Amino acid sequence: MTRLRWTRPAPRLLLDSAILVLLLVAFAYWWQGNLAHEIVGTIFFVLLIRHLVNNGRWWSAARRGPYDFRRAMSLILTLLLAASMAVLLLTSLAISQSLFAFLPQPGLFTMREMHWFSAYWIMAIVGLHLGLNLGRITGLLRSIGWITGRTRVWAVLGGLCALALAVQGYLSASVLGLWSRLSFQYSLAMWDFNEAVLPFFGHWLAVIGLFAVLGYVSLRLAALAQPGR
Numbered sequence: 001m002t003r004l005r006w007t008r009p010a011p012r013l014l015l016d017s018a019i020l021v022l023l024l025v026a027f028a029y030w031w032q033g034n035l036a037h038e039i040v041g042t043i044f045f046v047l048l049i050r051h052l053v054n055n056g057r058w059w060s061a062a063r064r065g066p067y068d069f070r071r072a073m074s075l076i077l078t079l080l081l082a083a084s085m086a087v088l089l090l091t092s093l094a095i096s097q098s099l100f101a102f103l104p105q106p107g108l109f110t111m112r113e114m115h116w117f118s119a120y121w122i123m124a125i126v127g128l129h130l131g132l133n134l135g136r137i138t139g140l141l142r143s144i145g146w147i148t149g150r151t152r153v154w155a156v157l158g159g160l161c162a163l164a165l166a167v168q169g170y171l172s173a174s175v176l177g178l179w180s181r182l183s184f185q186y187s188l189a190m191w192d193f194n195e196a197v198l199p200f201f202g203h204w205l206a207v208i209g210l211f212a213v214l215g216y217v218s219l220r221l222a223a224l225a226q227p228g229r
Contacts, residue, residue, distance in 0.1 A: 009140040012054060019047050020208075023126070024201050027119070031193040031200075035098045042099060045089055069222035074132050077215075081125045084118045091115035120181045127208040131215020162213045169210025172203035 022044040029037050052059075062075060093100050094111040105111070130137070173179055177189025191200050 009143045013137075013140055013144070015047060015050060015054070019044060019051060020126070022047065023122070024204055027123075027204060028191075028193070028197070028200060030191070031197060038092075038096060038099045041092055045092075048085065070132060070219055073215075073219070073222075074129075077125055077129050077132065081122065081129060084122045084125060087114055087118040088122060091118065117181065117184050120178060123178075123204065123207060124182060124211050127211025128215035130208065131212035131217075132219055134212070134216050162216075165206060165209040166213040169206040169208075169213070172206040173210065176203055176207065178207060 022040055025032070026037060026040045026044060032040070067075070091111045091114045093103055094105055095108055095115060096103065096105075175189065176191070177187030180187045193200070
């Protein structure tokens with residue numbers, strides 16, 4: 001049987017998509033229950049380690065060469081994302097009630113707060129990270145034949161879809177109470193999974209899309225502002 005090579009375009013996209021799906025599922029804590037939440041979170045971090053291994057060359061090259069706007073922002077966002085993921089992992093172990101309940105659990109209330117707020121910030125940073133790396137993502141999609149050619153019509157349609165996604169993402173963030181939580185404040189917005197399940201994930205996808213659009217637009221504006229453009 002042929003061994004799956006995770007550094008190839010298709011497996012890399014599959015891996016990264018699985019990580020995003022698990023992140024979304026992990027947010028539905030009150031829908032799945034604590035044990036399922038911890039299992040999903042554990043698989044998420046295992047795949048995340050594989051993602052870091054796949055991008056080992058990026059980390060080793062971070063100290064070499066000049067930095068433009070895109071590379072500087074990519075480094076800052078990656079470091080922020082890494083720090084947030086580290087906080088999420090450590091607090092996950094500290095407040096575990098099932099898989100890692102045998103570990104010491106100091107300051108449960110504080111740990112839970114750190115866990116919640118870092119998770120919300122991760123959603124925003126993941127979206128920005130996707131926006132800055134959209135060129136690489138489309139490059140992988142082109143390499144496996146999922147995207148072919150480019151016309152002005154498709155560019156215009158893509159821009160309109162991005163605008164609609166950003167508007168929906170802003171509205172979805174309000175529905176989910178994200179804005180107050182990003183400022184480390186509590187929100188009364190709680191999703192009732194007895195009413196609906198799929199819209200919950202749709203709202204979070206829209207939120208990620210909003211930040212992805214913001215990241216991509218910021219990158220394009222910075223490129224236009226460079227001398228000689």
